Amino acid sequence: MTERVIKPVGRGFLFLDSHPAGCEQVVRDLAAQVEARTPDKRPVALVIGASSGYGLAATIAGLVRYGIDGVGVSFEKAPARRTATAGWYRTAATAAYAEQAGRKFHFVNADAFADTTKDEVLDLVAKEFGPVDYLIYSVAAPRRVDPRTGTTYQSALKTIGAPYTTKSIAFEDGAPLLTEASLDVATDEEIAETVQVMGGEDWTRWVDALAERKLLNDGFSTVALTYIGSELTGPIYRQGSIGAAKAHLEETARTLSERDGVRALTSVNGAAVTQASSAIPGIGLYVSLLHKVLGEQMQTPIQQSIALWDQLTGEKAPDLDEDGRLRLDRWELDPAVQAAVKEQWDAVTQENIATVADAAWFFAEVRRLYGFDVDGVDYEAETEVDVEWPKA
Known part of the structure; x- marks a missing residue:
């Protein structure tokens, strides 16, 4: 037992x-926002x-x-000298919820890109469940080791065609600062490596592994999560090296859907404060606005x-665009919304950033990613740090 008071340091x-x-x-709050259904079968x-x-x-x-x-x-870090990663604790809480709700849901802590992980996971699936109905692929990683060659690929957050400088947001002692961030042009090799990390190759390998083990159920569906975003973030995101990887992910969906017994889609989600998105220059300011x-x-x-689940299960008709992508971001890209955000983007200065942007909300959301600023938690009390990973 290792209990201590934990303060945000970083x-x-x-x-x-x-x-x-x-x-x-955080996990309890998320679960409380979902209305339960009574499905005919548990997928x-x-x-x-x-x-x-x-x-x-x-x-x-x-x-x-x-x-x-x-x-x-x-793929999370266990507690050691520091606490465990936030994802470790969220997983433990999700597993506890699943058990209390009578669900049979296991968690594996391992590199999703590795073939050994696929073997471990599918051994567990075959033993406990049988064929799979849904595969949701939501991986954001800075690097990937190709299990066939041992080559390590590194993703690059760079532009394509020309350098780009954008407004961005930072914080000093909790106060918002308007800054500038500049990105260099990616080389062809950097673009190719980013596609290797964040494109559709590993997604395909998961589907291949399921098919080889005859673990694709009738009506099998798989979805990879992606993002398009605003023209304001386009040069850094969708038109940059990451965008090339996202385009490959979407092409992979079309290729996978050509197989018998596979429905593959990409789901275009809207902007949110995540550990991945908050690290991208300009995204924090954009989301705040x-x-x-x-x-x-x-x-x-x-x-x-x-x-997403309502559309995957057929509870509601899928909202597809002309390229066959599920669109969960129409609220964000509504022209009136984008026009209002653009007006705020052009107007923001260091003097008015605290009022023009929702900087306080964004700062609190970033802290929530690590379990801070959560209502109902006593941050002066000691809390147990050595939480075990859920047993399979």
């Missing part, structure tokens, strides 16, 4: 410790990237709304994940 948007009780409360699902962001939201929405059984995969414009009308990852 630099920028990265914290060295996370708060177990805060992370647990079997794999969620790759189940401990944070949209992957976590999809896991919780599936557990509560449709009673999914299955396996979630993520978006929330200022929309307020409570800004759809959260859990709301979007409910919509």
Whole structure:
């Protein structure tokens, strides 16, 4: 037993410790926002990237709304000198919820890119559940080791064609600062490596592994989560090296759907504060302005994940665009919303950033990623740090 008082310590948007009780409360709060259904059968699902962001939201929405059984995969650090990562504690809390709700959902802590992980996960699936109905792929990683060659690929956050400088947001002692961030042009090699990390190759390998083990159920569906975003963030995101990887992900969906017995889609989600997105220059300011414009009308990852499951299961008709992508971001890209955000973007200065942007909300959301600033948690009390990973 190792109990101690945990305070937020870090630099920028990265914290060295996370708060177990805060992370647990985040999971409870997310589950409380989902209305349960009574499905005819409990589907079997794999969620790759189940401990944070949209992957976590999809896991919780599936557990509560449709009673999914299955396996979630993520790669988190155990407690040592520092606390465990926030995803470790969120996973423990999600597993506890699943058990209390009578769901049979296991969690594997391992590198999703590795063939050994696929073997471990599918051995568990074959033993406990049988064929899989849904595979949700939500992986954001800085690097990937190709299991066939041992080559390490590194993703690059760079532009394509020309350098780009954008407004961005930072914080000093909790006060917002308007800054500038400049990105260099990616080389062809950097673009190719980013595609190797964040494109559709590993998604395909998961589907291949399921097919080889005859673990694709009739009506099998798989979805990879992606993002398009605003023209304001386009040069850095969708038109940059990451965008090339996202385009490959979408092409992969079309290729996978050509196979018998596979329905593959990409789900275009809306903007949110996640550990991945907060690290991208300009995104934090954009999301702060978006929330200022929309307020409570800004759809959260859990709301979007409910919509995702409703469309995957046929509860509601899929909202597809002309390229066959599920669109969960129409609220964000509504022309009136984008026009309002653009007006705020042009108007923001260091003098007015605290009022033009919803900077306080954004700062609190970043802290919530690590279990801080969560209502109902006593941050002066000692809390248990040595939380075990859920047993399979």
